[in-house]
Amino acid sequence: MPLPEPERPGAGPTLEHLLALIATGTLDVVAAPCGTGVPVSDVVLHDAGEERDEDAWAATGLVLLAVGVEVSSPDAAGVLCAADRAGAAAVVMRRGARGPQAALLEAAEQGRTALLTRPPGQGWTEVLGRLRTALAHSLPDGAGGAAGVDGLRLGDLPGLANTVADLVGGAITIEDPQSRVLAYSRMAHEPDPLRRLTILGQEVPRWRVAELRESGFFQALWSTDDVVRRPADDRYAERLAVAVRHGSEVLGSIWAAADGRPLAEDAVAALRTAGRAAVPHLSHHRTWGRVAARAREGAVHALLAGSVQAAHDVGIVRGRPYAVMVAEAHDGREPAPGDLGDRVLDVLALQAAAYRPGCVTARSGQRLYVLVPAADDETDPARTLLTAARSVPRGVVFAGAGPVVADLAELPASRDAAKLVVRVLRDRAARLPASGAGSAVASYAEVASEAAVLRLLDRMDPLWGALSGPVHAMLEHDRAHGSRYGASVAAHLDAFGDTAAAAERLHVHPNTLRYRLRRARELFGVDLADPAVRLLADIGLRLRAARP
Template sequence: MPTHEPDRRETGPSLEQILGLIDPGMLDVVVAPRGTGVPVTDVVLLDPGEEREDEGTGTGHGAGCEDGDAERLEGGTRAAPGPVLLAVGVEVASPEALDVLRAADRAGAAAVVLRRGARGPRATLLEAAGRGRTALLTRRPGQGWTEVLGRLRTALAHSAPAGAAGSAGVGALRLGDLSGLANTVADLVGGAITIEDPQSRVLAYSRMDHEPDPMRRLTILGQEVPRWRVVELRESGFFQTLWSTEDVVRLPADEQYAERLAIAVRHGPEVLGSLWAAADGRPLAGDAAAALRTAARAAVPHLSHHQTWGRAAARAREGAVHALLKGNVRAAHEAGITADRPYAVVVAEAYAVHGEPASSAVTAGQRVLDVLALQAAAYRPGCVTARSGRQLYVLVPAGDGEADPSRSLLATARSVPRDVVLAGAGPVAAGLSGLPASREAAELVVRVLRERVARRPAGEVVSAVAAYDEVVPEATVLRLLDRVEPLWEALSGPVHAMVEHDRAHGSAYGDSVTAYLDASCDTGAAARRLNVHPNTLRYRLRRARELFGVDPADPAVRLLADIGLRLAARRPPGADGARRG
């Protein structure tokens, strides 16, 4: 039984609070002699085998834990008062479990975690735990020590007293809301904020109220600091200074780039990432450095959450967004959607020229989708995104009385290079049940834009971004064609024969008729679209009439040709041209 009271301040979150923030079932409380209200100051790894080898016992994990081990625990970096100790490699039923518990108790640990095996704890261990002061916990099978360490540390950081979180705005953020963090810190420092991981990749950035300087633009578009810039900062010693100090490091302005302040975000000795503040159309606030120091402390639970839970949580949230867009309103909470708020759905698609799935345009489009996802998060609190192949879905919340919440996001899409991304916005849905209809409308807009791009004459620029109310006639035609397509493929006639001939022989009768119809039967305009002489087009139209009976002068044939050629354009080149039935 311990003979002294550990000299520590009874402050900090309780063991109960921390356990309440991790996954249920990850850890089990076996014995808690002082209850679970004891304060916790840290979460650290303890490898008893290493400790004993250092003592020179040579008996490995089976050796006893002498007073020297306790002194090592109390005096070393891993022996801060009130830690939760994770005893790596020690099973609760093993002989050394009692030694580890006693050493942890002498060190004033709040709890010690052992691995639970097939057998339960020995009676001697339970008896010793009941007489001591350290809670005995077990880690359930299937949980790795790294995962347990990360989640406990994240829970500890998130449970820190409110004063440690800095401003009330930062403290009130949803855990892991890096975009909200960036916007809040931007308001504090009076500049633009970028949050980066230790590899200089962009995790989030604040909304852009002014035109960014070239470096910020390059960093955001590439989603990471350009490699040449990383090399430059490393060779100049800037990164060495940044990672080795807990203070703000200044990067002076030069002829090209605005002044920057940077600070590392740390959890103990571990660097989780960094905050970068850049002058955003005006000088940084006078107290920007102090605000950034406060923000770095407040950022710890958010970056810890991102590191430990972020990727898995993001995948789960994306799945919930997709389920919600398909009509599962019960997925709203997991998707991060407020049930009583109107939303509009925006769909953006990386555009690819047909038959070139690996083209540079696709790669550029995917990169722009990533930027749009970041921009959506920075654009407005409450925006949620989900990826699906070459498409990005964005749910944009509407402000009070706002008719078109997606306008700014579409403007961002309009600024990207032509033929990279197509983006469409559906109408605002008043409730969750209206989101699938908004999604379908947005997807229709993208289909309309895709057809516009595919049917345009060479060199002609067409819009690649639109809202649903801008394309209602074309969207309605697409809906009609969707219904007509099964019936059309079961029929036969002049247009079918012409399409099949083109597919079999590589002729261009269908293209010629399409251009003629699109030009409102103006031979000169259609010839210019096809980049051929008008007489060439007249010859092709005459042959289409002679060979297949496709005569655009006949209103009925003209209607059938328009329907059939639109449907034929949906089928990839080289696809089987056989009809159904």
Template sequence: MTGAAPGDGTPPFATLRQVLAHDEDGILHLVLAPSGQDTAVHGVVIGEEDAPRPYDCHIVLATGVRPGTGAAPDAVREAARRGAVAVVLRGGGEDALPDTVLTAARESGVALLTRAEWAEWGDTLELVRSALALGAVGSEDRLAQAAAGGGLAVLASVVARYCRASITVEDTQFRVVAHSATSADADGLRQSTILGGRVPDWRVAELRRSGLLRALWTSRDVIHRPADRTDPERLVVAIRSGGEVLGSMWAAADGGQLSPDAPDVLRRASEVAVPYLLQHRLRGSAGRRRQEHALRGLLLGEGDRRSHMWSLELAPDVPCAVVVAERDRAVGPAAERSLQALALQAVAHRATARVWRENHRLTVLLPLPDGDPRDALGLARELDSLAAAMPDAPAIRVGAGTPADTPAGAAASYEEALLIVRALRAREARAVPADRAAASDGGAGLRSPVRHAGPGDVGQTVAVLRVLDAIRPLWERDGGPVHDMVASDLAAGGELVRSLRAYLDAAGDMSRAARHLVLHPNTLRYRLRRVRERFGIDLDDPDTRLVVTLALRLAETEGGPET
């Protein structure tokens, strides 16, 4: 697939055609190649405007250039002048690029590519690195030829035969990427590792305590581990791309002796495995990003829904519901781990669930093959219970939207789930003063806040939020005395706003409102009198009370989901 000039010191290379053929995930789209696709690619670089270095036979990633700006044609010409073989711009296909950019590429003879919208620049770097690593492996021995014909699985089988051993290839998270056939005589550790898809935690802890992992990650040689009771003799070598460790390859002498040249075979196999582990890692990260991009597009109504459903591997007629979990805006490891744990729980609840993580929010698209609307609320309950059990985790609220008949209608369920989370947050905020009042009476009446719900649980609050969202632009534009009063008092600490809210929530019952605020009734009367005297607001007028009520709700309610 790739090559090098024999014996002249030229580094291995891949052609542009071979890089694109190596792109199984569709990260790159070829727009045009004026000089053909068989030009050699020796590397990939991030484009720099002021750097004087040459780009000889490299693919240049124009990370800081927007295709639609006047800087794009100049960037293409400059990359060609420095010897680039191709330039990658962000965006769609040929139709998304201005004619000026296409003309610059044709005139300068440099190939022009675009990066998929869902991908990141790191994906493109990894793709080219993987293609070039395949060139570095060459194809002169049987190991390289075997891998070229079948990847890591075939490589593991061939190495097992040469070493007279059982072979396991693992990534840096100790997950099994490939393995040779496992006989009935294989030791228990190998069997549990293969069946579980990863090295057991107790074994990883043992390797760490013994110092073997440290030696593995820092050594470039094959490490020998003698047989120990039921544990057979083993060889292990790290799989490296330059200075980066990608994983490891293990050879276990199950029921026999390793071949004399097993260390040499394993060392060569670790070199051959590099491009395939790079590709494996790229495939996993790119696949996740592509699905997140498709899920985001489906729920926000962006792009082609049929294409998104295909990317998400969703049947077009399966009912779906959306569950949203949102944490308080906290920072630290516990906050980061909380949503990660909830994402794992969602997939454990149903393997076909699709998740989208962003900042402080987790969104789950839950297929409902049985059409049971209670299933989404059940997942919300599970996520709430898990979040409550995590020590030091921030508060998390979970909302389950009404199921949609098909994935194409999931946007409505998503919108409702976001509103339910806001409703839970709003209800919890309004309950705080009451809890404080109860605390002043010795704690009577205190209860844990409700942090998961479906449409039937907070329907009225959701309806109010919809109304508030609709009138907010009008309110912020037109102002008036009530608007001025709320803005002025909030800037001064919000004493009058809190007093008004308690008074209106108590339907004008002065004593009950004062207890709510833990105040003497005369103090509350004085504050309300200040509202009338200072701002001219007459609370005896029903229209004024309605406007004040809406103003207070607008002030205390977030204006919409933040992303």
């Protein structure tokens, strides 16, 4: 018999409630022997390969996200049976190209635990966030809600901050676990210096974070559900803080500071209540904030592709001139999270967002795109951002800025120009690796001639492939035999015929270089004394460098 849906106050949310609150298509119900009215106490990631005492393991009321388990896997039935014995409300597995095995369907029909699947396009982190947001929003009165803060739109953090400020009688700041500001209350009085720095920088100053960490304040804050007090000193007003947590997960914190008057007598109790009330709002912000950020990035890419209609979704002002800046990780590979190139692109994105109003960014693998608004008659609005990129260690990223365009429909042209600048800088680094000559950042005006050469080479590439001659023969020999005739000719041309300089660039003796050049003439007919051959060699070698 299906379990009845709980209707008593305090009975808690059900699986049906959660599924109704998350986006359609996030999860599919394969089997629910007891119906979807079963109560749910929490949603957790479940490592099916983890060793545990099956007799002692309890998962009553849990929705288990079986990471690494696909419905077509031979182990799927065993995972579901183990969860059923532990009393789990539901198990979520990944839906692959093949459907669930017969053994899994049979196990689902014989047990009491519901079987759900997620499509391949959904990530486990996203599913976890959506379910936990729905769970927090479904908590009965007294578990997650609080008197005085009801009626707020889910995720309205500024509204929450203002409401809590009225209850506490002070200034409120809501922060994430990394001490970044998510929202703050309106200010009735001039804020103290620390609050001003925090709001202007959109995060707690690093020195203050270190101070709180070293004093043990953060340890106390993250290890209790109660309010933690930071007494006033000769610099700053009294602070109260409470962690906002959902189960064992810390979602952020709420800080109250005296705002021109002492905090209310019941400020501690009000802040403790606000910490519980903030759970669904911070859960919603964490999950849907990422979704909104991805949608915003998609709109930026659409705008860069020529879809002017996307300007509304991005917040771009029509009729205002913009320039596009492109920053690219040096090695051209997808940057791994946390590596130097990835961190640099993240820092540049933050600097761009804080640079001036209307500046928007979008990542695409190893590239960062920045749309920079220009003031009247400003020809180089990205100069400050390029200067910031110049401070990055050489060889980590290349950054280029396209020209200012007056119409949003011309943004693709500015983007293409910025990408050409990056290609020029990469080409310089490839042709002159030892010297380290040149900057890793530039505007289009600074490399216009070299960018024009790249445009010509792009047009010439198909024609070059249909031709033959001495240069083609030399490059084919290098490809087939690993010889260095092409590199030797390129170094000679780049050094304007200075054999000593070219040899130093190649790290060979000048006589070795002279021998290679002589053999290139004897074997293939590449005579660098002939201007036409020099031109063809330069073209062919540049094309080869563009597509090795």
